[in-house]
Amino acid sequence: xxxxxxxxxxxxxxxxxxxxxxxxxxxxxxxxxxxxxxxxxxxxxxxxxxxxxxxxxxxxxxxxxxxxxxxxxxxxxxxxxxxxxxxxxxxxxxxxxxxxxxxxxxxxxxxxxxxxxxxxxxxxxxxxxxxxxxxxxxxxxxxxxxxxxxxxxxxxxxxxxxxxxxxxxxxxxxxxxxxxxxxxxxxxxxxxxxxxxxxxxxxxxxxxxxxxxxxxxxxxxxxxxxxxxxxxxxxxxxxxxxxxxxxxxxxxxxxxxxxxxxxxxxxxxxxxxxxxxxxxxxxxxxxxxxxxxxxxxxxxxxxxxxxxxxxxxxxxxxxxxxxxxxxxxxxxxxxxxxxxxxxxxxxxxxxxxxxxxxxxxxxxxxxxxxxx
Numbered sequence: 001x002x003x004x005x006x007x008x009x010x011x012x013x014x015x016x017x018x019x020x021x022x023x024x025x026x027x028x029x030x031x032x033x034x035x036x037x038x039x040x041x042x043x044x045x046x047x048x049x050x051x052x053x054x055x056x057x058x059x060x061x062x063x064x065x066x067x068x069x070x071x072x073x074x075x076x077x078x079x080x081x082x083x084x085x086x087x088x089x090x091x092x093x094x095x096x097x098x099x100x101x102x103x104x105x106x107x108x109x110x111x112x113x114x115x116x117x118x119x120x121x122x123x124x125x126x127x128x129x130x131x132x133x134x135x136x137x138x139x140x141x142x143x144x145x146x147x148x149x150x151x152x153x154x155x156x157x158x159x160x161x162x163x164x165x166x167x168x169x170x171x172x173x174x175x176x177x178x179x180x181x182x183x184x185x186x187x188x189x190x191x192x193x194x195x196x197x198x199x200x201x202x203x204x205x206x207x208x209x210x211x212x213x214x215x216x217x218x219x220x221x222x223x224x225x226x227x228x229x230x231x232x233x234x235x236x237x238x239x240x241x242x243x244x245x246x247x248x249x250x251x252x253x254x255x256x257x258x259x260x261x262x263x264x265x266x267x268x269x270x271x272x273x274x275x276x277x278x279x280x281x282x283x284x285x286x287x288x289x290x291x292x293x294x295x296x297x298x299x300x301x302x303x304x305x306x307x308x309x310x311x312x313x314x315x316x317x318x319x320x321x322x323x324x325x326x327x328x329x330x331x332x333x334x335x336x337x338x339x340x341x342x343x344x345x346x347x348x349x350x351x352x353x354x355x356x357x358x359x360x361x362x363x364x365x366x367x368x369x370x371x372x
Contacts (some may be wrong), residue, residue, distance in 0.1 A: 041347030056285035120150035213263035237284035312347035
């Protein structure tokens, strides 16, 4: 029994020695006790395309709420909801009888005013030719005043007639833009009031605009403000997860920062010949942009701290803490543009047990890299 216990403790002790020996080797002590083998990755500049994703909102470039400029009963309806219309197409006719009568009345007044003007002008010219020996100065003045009054009456009558003609034209509601009609909830015989009732809405669908927001930081740092999005490709992912077939064209930035979100609205235009993009719908905006001479740092090799994101690198045979200048994300990696040198390496292994000032030797774990 005693021999069995001794054998058991001997086996445990021997196992412990093997574990310690393995631990010593695993902690990378090589050649001598002050040289440590460090798992590391080379830092290699790359040219990549990264995609930033935003939530977009479809909004028309042009939209008009059609209202009547004159009051009256609806006499004819040509507008049909959902149909495409062109600028100037007739949509609704308001009963014209009252407005035509007004035009006729004012035309008669205008004709009478013109006749009075002819008589007043003729009389004034005769008086002037007669001279002061035949007529008094007051008669000449009265004739002149009558002529000027008749001339003013003609101008006023003409203006009133033109206004009445405009009001008559307003009885025919026409499409103010090219677009697609919304719901037309009118019935012949309905009474509509001038400027008070939205009859229907026309929305321009092609092209159409998408609005999304970027952070103020991205607005200032990430984009060339002289030619924003010049080298970027702007795509849309629709609600059914399909990619929209047309690419977007940058239109403009909003002229102010949104206080609540500290973001800037971006407006991008898309061709929409089939009407797939409907106003007020949401889409995913995918902005693909090329980035040159950047580094990809796997996120699991970095640590997030209060003042930024950091990695450990080997520089001049010393381990240093380096803050990353993050430009974006690429799969599970940070895209950074730190000023690393060709002789720098990214620490990829455990360095907790390596004393300060120890000699280091890099062990490249990248399968395509040569060992040092």
